[in-house]
Amino acid sequence: MKIEIKPYDDSFVAVSFPEGFNTDLLNSVRKIPKRIWNNDEKIWLVPNTQETLDQLKMNVYNTGLFNVNDEIPDEEQTPLLPEDSTRRMLEILKAKNYSQKTCEVYKKWVEAFLLKYNHRNNLGQKEINDFLTELAVKKHVSPSTQNQALASLLFYFRFVKNENPVELASVIHAKKKERIPVVFSRQEVVSVINNLIGSKKLAAELMYGTGMRLNEVLALRILDVNFDMNEIIVRHGKGDKDRHVMLPQKLVPKIKEQIEAVRKIHQKDLEDGWGKVAMPNQLDKKYPTAAKEFKWQWLFPQA
Structure with a gap:
């Protein structure tokens, strides 16, 4: 009796029975939630998650059809990735x-x-x-x-492996499809932003006004906003690179209001025995008290 489990795509793993199957083996797959039968390729598709694969392995083991102590040829003893x-x-x-x-x-x-x-x-x-x-x-x-x-x-x-594959010319490359990008008009952007409130609205305005990505905005700290230089420092952006972006003058009053709101939250956290944030590059070891300093706090703190 043999069962094959192979990657199928980003979402599913393919399960097949090259040497046939019995009811117990078939039920071991049927017990998996959200499994799909692919009639064209005669394979079962199960969700590609660690929890699902662990459950599948346990179901197969419980059929009693496989002995974990069976000898495996040397070529197959190599783990999936050593x-x-x-x-x-x-x-x-x-x-x-x-x-x-x-x-x-x-x-x-x-x-x-x-x-x-x-x-x-x-x-x-x-x-x-x-x-x-x-x-x-x-x-x-x-x-x-x-x-x-x-x-x-x-x-x-x-x-x-310390090898350098170079003869890859025979690869059939996936065809890149030409698509016209969907771009919001200025009025559409304003409409979206106006349907947001509070810090979420300010974050969206910063993204639109500076070109920052969502994760970059959420990772901003108080010290990254420089009103004197009229700029924002984006740290560890794409490619792990730092860069400067202009600070939109229209947003300066809102950002100052946000900073004062964060100051009140931080003070309350300190009074409650909290107020520490994660520090980059293990700076907490070099400066043990820096994690509680106001300048290191997030510009958009979350609960």
Whole structure:
């Protein structure tokens, strides 16, 4: 009896029974919430989450059809992504200032690649080409998703396996679709902003007036707003780069009001024994009391 579990797309994992199945094995999949039967490919699709996969493995184990002590050929004993390789890959990614989300995405694609080829040790450029081509031809992924998978595999081969795949010309690339961007008119933007209130409205006005991203606005601290220089410092933006943006004069009174509101919240928090914020780059170790200083508080604090 054999069961195959392979990545299908970003949302689902494919489950199939190459050697046939019985009622117990079939029910182990049917017990999974939100599972889907793909009649065209004759496979089950289950949600690609850790909780779902753990439940599936437990259901399969409980059928009694598989012995966890059965010997596995040496070629298949290699873990999905060896722990040492995973640790090494994450260490290099972090050393190169890749974001946590990018680390997770790279790891996901490398795991999917190794799983497709049954964890073989002799994987190379041909398998990379085939994997990327399948994403475009069969999975119909977007060009950006295919490029993301390529970047993940190249990073793994170059920095973990110390190989440098270069013959990738045979890859069938996903076609980039030309689309006319949808752009709000000025009146539409004003209409959206006017339907917001309080700090959320100010945050939206800052995004529109400065070009900052949502996460950049939410990560602003009091000290990042410089009224004398008429600018805002955006720290750790895209690519982990800092930059300056102009401070819209129309928003200066509102920002000052927001700062005073934060001052009152901070004072109340200090009186209640709180008032500390997370500090960047372990500055809390160098300056133990800085986390309670007003200038380090968030411009848009949350509960």
